[in-house]
Amino acid sequence: MIEKKIIKELEKKIGRGKVFTEKEYLTAYSYDATGNEFLPQLVVFPGSEEDIENILETAYKYRIPVTPRGAGVGYSGGALPVNRGIVMVFTKMNNILRIDTKSFLAEVEPGVVTYALQQEVEKKGLFYPPDPASLKTSTIGGNVAENAGGLRCFKYGVTANYVLGLEAYLMNGEKIKTGGHVIKNVAGYDLKSLLVGSEGTLAVISKIILRLIPLPEHRVTFRVDFQSLPQGAEFINKIIRGRVYPAALEFMDRTSLRMVYDYSGLPLEKGVNAAVLIELDGNKVDVEARKEKLLGIVKESAVLDYQTAQTEEEQESLWNIRRSISPAIAGLQPKKVNEDIVVPTARIPQTVEFINGLAVEYGLDIVLFGHFGDGNIHTNLMVDPENKEQMRKVDIVLDKIFKYVISMQGSITGEHGVGTAKKPFMKYQFTEVEMELFKRVKKSFDPENLLNPGKIF
Ligand SMILES: Cc1cc2nc3c(=O)[nH]c(=O)nc-3n(C[C@H](O)[C@H](O)[C@H](O)COP(=O)(O)OP(=O)(O)OC[C@H]3O[C@@H](n4cnc5c(N)ncnc54)[C@H](O)[C@@H]3O)c2cc1C
Incomplete structure (x- = not known):
């Protein structure tokens, strides 16, 4: 219980309309995209930096845990208040403060929705490339805290590459500034890079300065079908080495293709067991020249079929195939355990084969799709949480997958973060010495362990 006098003190400082104890608020902010739930004791909506400072000062004074939260579409439990306390929701701090078309940067509040920022900068001929599939909902604060990736990472990199x-x-209410308004900046320790991807465990981000680049004038998208995933991998290797310079390289395995085509009412050609989606962007003449190179490689490869999408409408319908995987597979089982393992790109086919083998051995539905260019394989185990025997198998299979990924020189997470979901598997990727170092970093930012406790370790 948070005492009434503390709630009153907070209301007095930031205003009554920003502090909520009602059951419906507590419930609404108790879960994220993992589907797990932890009921907070208080939900607050800061509207300004002063509000953040006041909330943190009060929470620190009474030693109440605080969990920052953007849109709550995280896949690793980062926004869950596992130790209860206060959930600090940033959706009201959603102003784009400045778009500077001369220094190519934007200053934003953490609650700005990713897509809203992209739309605004594109009106000015500029481009903010990070594009998590959740971009129409996720916030920039959540993207920075998770170092979100997306479809165009192969060419443009991840969120960290755009945070200036x-x-x-800090948890005690003290303010820090790190990095600034320039690309080159090597004064002092790089705390900015430490905060990016820190999952809200080190500090509460109140303002973000982002790098912008010129908007590519032209795009072409392709879908290419293969009889097997290794053939798709071979093709991707050829186009990367053939200097086609793709922006996005996505793949879908047989199960995800079948589910998406059924869901969209489209016929899936017999024999198609893998598909890749490729996007080229840049200036028109250059893109058209690279398109011809790509079509040349299509002709000399083991391709079953392909489609070129030139217009925006055609491109949207191709990308919708990719985006509809999540809703398409949702009907398979009541719950999706969504992992985002990464392996070096050459090892994607053998990793997919390994996971498909586990699916058969343990009788589980596992749907695989992901980013061919950066080795990020979205591994979706479709489960019924009521089925105890199935859940036992899921634990075994996950353990085997994470161990395998590390043996392949990969990582347990490429973009979703550790949160609560991947905590048990950190030991496979890091030594005790490394984990101890993480804990010491956390302690130097948050000695009382009050900011988003219970995450990462
Ligand atoms: C359908 C779907 C598709 C997805 N696709 C992708 C994808 O392609 N790529 C990808 O990377 N992710 C993807 N995700 C995961 C998720 O959308 C991202 O992790 C996103 O960055 C979460 O943003 P959010 O605003 O919802 O953050 P939340 O889930 O609310 O929070 C995430 C973390 O950020 C912290 N946080 C939030 N705001 C702040 C702040 N102001 N200061 C400090 N910490 C803060 C929270 O404490 C938490 O640890 C997807 C999720 C879904 C449901």
Whole structure:
């Protein structure tokens, strides 16, 4: 229980309309995209930096845990208040403060929705490339805290590559600024890079300065079908080595293809067991020249069929195939355990084969799709949480998958973060010495372990 006098003190500082104890609020902010739930004791909506400072000062004074939260579409439990306390929701701090078309940067509040920022900068001929599939809902604060990736990572990199500077508050309410408004900046330790991907465990991000680049003038998208995933991998290797310079390289395995085609009412050609989606972007003449190179490689490869999408409408319908995987597979089982393992790109086919083997051995539905260019394999175990025997198998299979991924020189997570979901598997990727170092970093930012406790370790 948070005492009434503390709630009153907080209301007095930031205003009554920003502090909620009602059951419906507590419930609404108790879960994220993992589907797991932890009921907070208080939900607060800061509207300004002063509000953040006041909330943190009060929470620190009474030693109440605080969990920052953007849109709550995280896949690793980062926004779950596992130790109860306060959930600090950033959806009201959603102003784009400035778009600077001369220094190519934007200053934003953490609650700005990713897609809203992209739309605004594109109106000015600029481009903010990070594009998590959740971009129409996720916030920039959540993207920075998770170092979100997306479809175009192969060419443009992840969120970290676009963060120039951050303003943030420590748990005790003290403010820090790190990085700034320039690309080159090597003064002092790089705390900015430490905060990016820190999952809300080190500091509360209050302002983000983002790098922008010129908007590519032309795009072409392709779908290419294969009889097997290794053939798709071979093709991707050829186009990368053939200097086609793709922006996005996505793959779908047989199960995800079948599910998506059924869901969209489209016929899936017999013999198609893998498909890749490729996007080229840049200036028109250059893109058209690279398109011809790509079509040349299509002709000399073991391709079953392909489609070129030139217009925006055609491109949207191709990308919708990829985006509809999640809703398409949702009907398979009541719950999706969504992992985002990464392996070096050459090892994608053998990793997919290994996981498909486990699916057969343990009788589980496992749907695989992901980013061919960066080795990120979305591994979806479709389960019924009521089925105890199935859940026991899921634990065994996950353990085997994470161990395998590490043996392949990969990582247990490429973009979703550790949160609560991947905590048990950190030991496969890090030594005790490395884990101890993480804990010491956490302690130097948050000695009382009050900011988003229970995450990462
Ligand atoms: C359908 C779907 C598709 C997805 N696709 C992708 C994808 O392609 N790529 C990808 O990377 N992810 C993807 N995700 C995962 C998720 O959308 C991202 O992790 C996203 O960055 C979460 O943003 P959010 O605003 O919902 O953050 P939340 O889930 O609310 O929070 C995530 C973490 O950020 C912290 N946080 C939030 N705001 C702040 C702040 N101001 N200061 C400090 N910490 C803060 C929270 O404490 C938490 O640890 C997907 C999720 C879904 C449901």
